Amino acid sequence: MAEIRLRNVNKRFGGVQVINDVSLDIADGEFCVFVGPSGCGKSTLLRMVAGLEEITTGELDIGGKRVTRLPPSARGVAMVFQSYALYPHMTVYDNMAFGLQLARTGKPDIDARVRRAADILALGPLLQRLPKELSGGQRQRVAIGRAIVRSPGVFLFDEPLSNLDAALRVQTRIEIAKLHASLRASMIYVTHDQVEAMTLADRIVLLNAGEAMRRDGSIAQVGRPLDLYHRPANLFVAGFIGSPG
Ligand code: ADP
Numbered sequence: 102m103a104e105i106r107l108r109n110v111n112k113r114f115g116g117v118q119v120i121n122d123v124s125l126d127i128a129d130g131e132f133c134v135f136v137g138p139s140g141c142g143k144s145t146l147l148r149m150v151a152g153l154e155e156i157t158t159g160e161l162d163i164g165g166k167r168v169t170r171l172p173p174s175a176r177g178v179a180m181v182f183q184s185y186a187l188y189p190h191m192t193v194y195d196n197m198a199f200g201l202q203l204a205r206t207g208k209p210d211i212d213a214r215v216r217r218a219a220d221i222l223a224l225g226p227l228l229q230r231l232p233k234e235l236s237g238g239q240r241q242r243v244a245i246g247r248a249i250v251r252s253p254g255v256f257l258f259d260e261p262l263s264n265l266d267a268a269l270r271v272q273t274r275i276e277i278a279k280l281h282a283s284l285r286a287s288m289i290y291v292t293h294d295q296v297e298a299m300t301l302a303d304r305i306v307l308l309n310a311g312e313a314m315r316r317d318g319s320i321a322q323v324g325r326p327l328d329l330y331h332r333p334a335n336l337f338v339a340g341f342i343g344s345p346g
């Protein structure tokens with residue numbers, strides 16, 4: 102069970118409200134994409150789910166458990182950071198094993214988990230390499246591998262493709278879709294790219310920003326990609342998604 106429930110979640114930095122009364126239910130196994138213009142609060146909302154940013158007011162439940170005030174390690178989530186977050190002096194194997202070693206997982210279990218993740222991501226031949234000996238796409242797969250070995254109920258991605266060139270972006274996007282199909286874990290994926298959102302999402306959450314009549318960091322519309330495309334709630338949604346007419 103790893104459904105995610107946000108109830109009237111708000112975030113203020115100093116006097117500035119950047120997330121505005123967000124209520125949202127994400128189903129177990131759903132691929133949910135947070136999308137919207139730069140600065141609308143996507144990363145902040147994701148980081149609050151991860152426990153990396155305090156929730157100012159509101160509640161968060163993951164897998165039926167109230168986690169609003171719990172630390173990241175107690176939430177059953179794994180965040181995929183961009184590829185530069187690998188430890189440069191550690192091999193691919195050790196980069197994936199490190200978090201498990203900290204958690205005092207037994208060696209045979211660590212080995213089995215790392216090899217399974219390496220299989221899923223086609224990293225088997227690269228396990229003894231250092232990050233500097235990998236391409237950008239391979240590094241990003243290692244970053245995803247570090248999340249997989251923990252068998253989380255929830256994967257959190259913050260613009261994981263933004264450091265990759267165009268061809269690799271498409272390829273990695275397809276790999277992430279396959280990963281979701283094989284693991285059936287809940288995923289929240291942040292992007293400012295509507296094409297990524299349309300192709301990956303079971304449901305899209307579009308956040309408001311820069312609209313005179315709307316509150317920044319509030320939900321503009323939630324729905325399946327084609328619902329937003331064919332039935333945008335307003336001109337902001339239509340403009341962002343690129344709906345006809
Ligand atoms: P996005 O990821 O959609 O581009 P962010 O969540 O990073 O947006 O930021 C949302 C708003 O919150 C922005 O106006 C940003 O400047 C502000 N913000 C983000 N982090 C902080 C912080 N640590 N302190 C103050 N303001 C912040």
Ligand code: MG
Pocket residue numbers: 143144145
């Ligand atoms: Mg961001």
